[in-house]
Amino acid sequence: MxxxxxxASERKPALFRTVQLIEQxxxxxxDIPMQTISVFLIIAMKxxxxxxxxxxxxxxxxxxxxxxxxxxxxxNRHGKPGLGLISQQxxxxxxxxxxxxxxxxxxxxxxxxxxxxxxx
Numbered sequence: 813m814x815x816x817x818x819x820a821s822e823r824k825p826a827l828f829r830t831v832q833l834i835e836q837x838x839x840x841x842x843d844i845p846m847q848t849i850s851v852f853l854i855i856a857m858k859x860x861x862x863x864x865x866x867x868x869x870x871x872x873x874x875x876x877x878x879x880x881x882x883x884x885x886x887x888n889r890h891g892k893p894g895l896g897l898i899s900q901q902x903x904x905x906x907x908x909x910x911x912x913x914x915x916x917x918x919x920x921x922x923x924x925x926x927x928x929x930x931x932x
Contacts, residue, residue, distance in 0.1 A: 829929045834926055840921070841895060847872060851880040855898055855912045856922045863900070863910040881912065897921060 836848055847870070854869050855861055866877045879889055881900065888894040897918035903909040914922065 821892075832928055833925055835908050836925055837921075844895075845880075847876065848880045848883050851877070851882055852897060855884070856914060856918065860911050863912055864902075865913075891904070 834846075834849065837844060837852075848863075849872075850870055851866065851872075854866065858865075858869075862879060863877065867874065870877065880899065882889045883894055884898045885894045885900060885909070886896055895917075896915055899913050899915050901911045901913060903911055
């Protein structure tokens with residue numbers, strides 16, 4: 813973990829990789845908001861995460877979480893096609909709970925992003 817005393821030359825590679833990641837996602841999805849990118853990356857890091865647990869990990873309201881999850885899913889909140897990167901799966905033991913998982917397209921995007929960051 814980098815501290816406040818970390819000098820600019822040590823931070824530069826990590827910041828460059830971060831910019832590459834954001835630019836790659838924006839190249840594929842030009843209008844994607846940063847908060848949607850954040851939600852996607854958290855789901856990618858924690859596949860099977862309960863939707864309710866996103867509230868603890870992202871500084872968004874329940875409505876904001878729902879909006880971003882729908883945008884990342886098959887159909888957005890306006891009934892139009894979503895990005896198709898995640899799926900919502902009801903927990904078989906508690907039908908009120910929804911698990912968030914990557915779709916094949918979401919997994920492919922994660923692999924593409926990881927490959928780009930490793931090359932940097």
